[in-house]
Amino acid sequence: MRIGILGGGLSGLGLQRFLKHESEVLEKQERVGGLCRTFYKDGFCYDIGGHILFSKDDRITAFTRDILGENINNCRRNNKILYKGRYVKYPFENGLGMLDKEDIFECLLGYLNNGHSDPCNFEEWILHAFGDGISEKYLIPYNRKIWKAPLKEMGMEWVERIPKPPLEDVIKSAVGIETEGYTHQLFFDYPSYGGIEALVKAIIEKDAEITTGYEVKKISRKGRGYIVSDGTTEKEYDRIVLTIPIKEAIQCIADVPENVLRAAAALRHNSVRIVLVGVNNESLLDKTAVYIPDPSVAAHRICYMGSFSRSNVPAGKSSLVAEISTYKGHEFHEMSDASLMEIVASDLDRLGVIRKNEITAADITNIEYGYIVYDLKCTANLDKVKGYLSSMGIEMLGRFGEFDYINMDEVIRRSMSMAKRLNGIE
Ligand SMILES: Cc1cc2nc3c(=O)[nH]c(=O)nc-3n(C[C@H](O)[C@H](O)[C@H](O)COP(=O)(O)OP(=O)(O)OC[C@H]3O[C@@H](n4cnc5c(N)ncnc54)[C@H](O)[C@@H]3O)c2cc1C
Structure with missing residues (x-):
């Protein structure tokens, strides 16, 4: 055959x-x-967003480790959520203790006193699973950015990807006791050389x-x-x-x-525009990824490529890739690479992630098929x-x-x- x-x-x-x-x-x-191609610009190596290897199935991990052989870097996640100017531990519900007291109270109250009935759409599912505080501060604005669709018009087919936080974790994190969420991807593999x-x-x-x-x-x-x-x-x-x-x-x-x-x-599908920003210093090595729910910022996530493998960045430099989801007709879809680059650079400067004058390399890769949009x-x-x-x-x-x-x-x-x-x- x-x-x-x-x-x-x-x-x-x-x-x-x-x-x-x-x-x-x-x-x-x-x-x-x-989607697993890797791109190069001025000595910087980047993927289509963060592409990390993790699996709940040991057979798959064994297979990827076997074929990559020596070419493996085992990393520990250090993701953050940039919320009101603070780097909050990821996932958000495990970082509540880092918020200001009013926000902690609202998240905890919303989680414990959750009157949301059985959900019929994605937005209702978020509220039902996490309560008002966590949903309104992080999950709803973040998901609106990535899906670019009203969350009430989205289904729940894929929500098993989002683990529900255990009660103890939420309470512990709210009072400042260290907890870890999404433990199946706390450690991940990434090729030492050659990107994903x-x-x-x-x-x-x-x-x-x-x-x-x-x-x-x-x-x-x-x-x-x-x-x-x-x-x-x-x-x-x-x-x-x-x-x-x-x-x-x-x-x-x-x-x-x-x-x-x-x-x-x-x-419906969403496209994704990947913006490489390389800087002339090592400031972008201390985190793996940062999630940005702020609707005034174009990117929903930035990934620090050098934290997956130092070979992704030239010596003495570091980089991030900003992920921006779009669809045909959306302003970010139709915008020129130069204009989008300018927006991303200004956003990052305004957020204090980098200074514009540190940028030594920039590149954009546009991908038509990035995400499936589960409308109803x-x-x-x-x-x-x-x-x-x-x-x-x-x-x-x-x-x-x-x-x-x-x-x-x-x-x-x-x-x-x-x-x-x-x-x-x-
Ligand atoms: C931003 C982003 C971040 C991600 N991060 C992670 C991560 O951290 N960890 C993880 O495990 N997964 C991650 N993924 C998911 C991962 O990339 C995909 O699951 C995987 O790459 C899908 O592979 P595929 O072969 O099914 O699809 P694709 O990679 O889309 O392959 C389809 C292929 O078909 C080709 N093609 C299309 N039309 C035609 C045609 N008419 N004729 C011939 N060829 C055609 C395309 O060029 C392409 O090469 C991420 C995805 C995105 C978008």
Whole structure:
């Protein structure tokens, strides 16, 4: 059996590694890696936002450690939330003791005296799980920035990603006793050299058949198999697995029913603009990431690349990447790189993170598919599109292939499990 894997991100490359069948990866960019690519500018190395390796599944950690071998830096998280000019411990509910007394009181009261009934949307879920204080000071404004959508119009499909804080933690942190939240990612791995793309490079086997610069534009059936075309070259496979965005893949197929096309077009995603800021000193090495709920600041998060690995920054210098989520039509989406750079630099200067005159390197990478936006119709629309693709025998995998808000560990786990299933088919 020969399998065509559409898309050369971590999903496609992971699947290829675990498959025993012959396979070819088709990637539209000149370089594979997708969201796990790493970029370079003036000696600074940066990823598409912070890309750290952690997993609750020991098999996945064992696998990534095995393929990275010696090229691993084990780090301890030192994330903060920048709230009212203070660096508060992350997650917010574990840093309450660092707030001023009035804020501590409101967070504690809201958590303990939580009258919010069973939630029907994401905003209600936040209030139900955390109470008014924590929600209104941090979770609601932060999530509004990242999703750029009214939280009342978002579903709860993915909320299991956000651990609910235990009662003892909230009380302890409010009175100033040290606690840790999100302990599954307190320690994480990151390549010592080569940024997160080193993981992608390590996953590709020597004899892997990969075609880059091939943008899938047409998918059709031929007998029991499939033909894929980029408009110039046709390729034939017995099976295909798509890891490219499902809403684009559906447009490559002829005669799709109108209601399925409408459902695919209604699936919402956010883009992300990644702004590298390199400075001429080592001031950006003392934290891993800073979350910024302040709506007047463009970025929702900044990650200090040199804290993941010192090889990401030149000696004597340091850097951060600012993550700004956008969507077509949003002012940050349409803005030139130069204007966005100016906004980010001014924000960081105003917040006291850096001084503008310290900047020695700047760069921007724009990514069309960054986040899945779970609006209230997402699941119903997705079911229609997936149902149609399944009826054609097409497999779907990955963050945008399945349209599911998953991280690298889950991507690898699903690649392994799909390969196991396909390996069982002659
Ligand atoms: C800002 C940000 C931070 C993140 N941080 C973390 C983190 O800290 N830890 C973690 O575990 N995960 C993190 N992730 C998630 C992680 O990046 C993804 O889970 C993973 O990279 C998804 O891989 P994928 O192959 O499914 O998708 P993608 O990486 O999107 O790959 C899809 C590929 O398909 C290609 N393609 C698209 N259209 C076509 C076409 N028509 N023809 C051919 N090829 C096509 C694309 O070019 C791309 O290479 C983060 C993601 C973002 C956006």
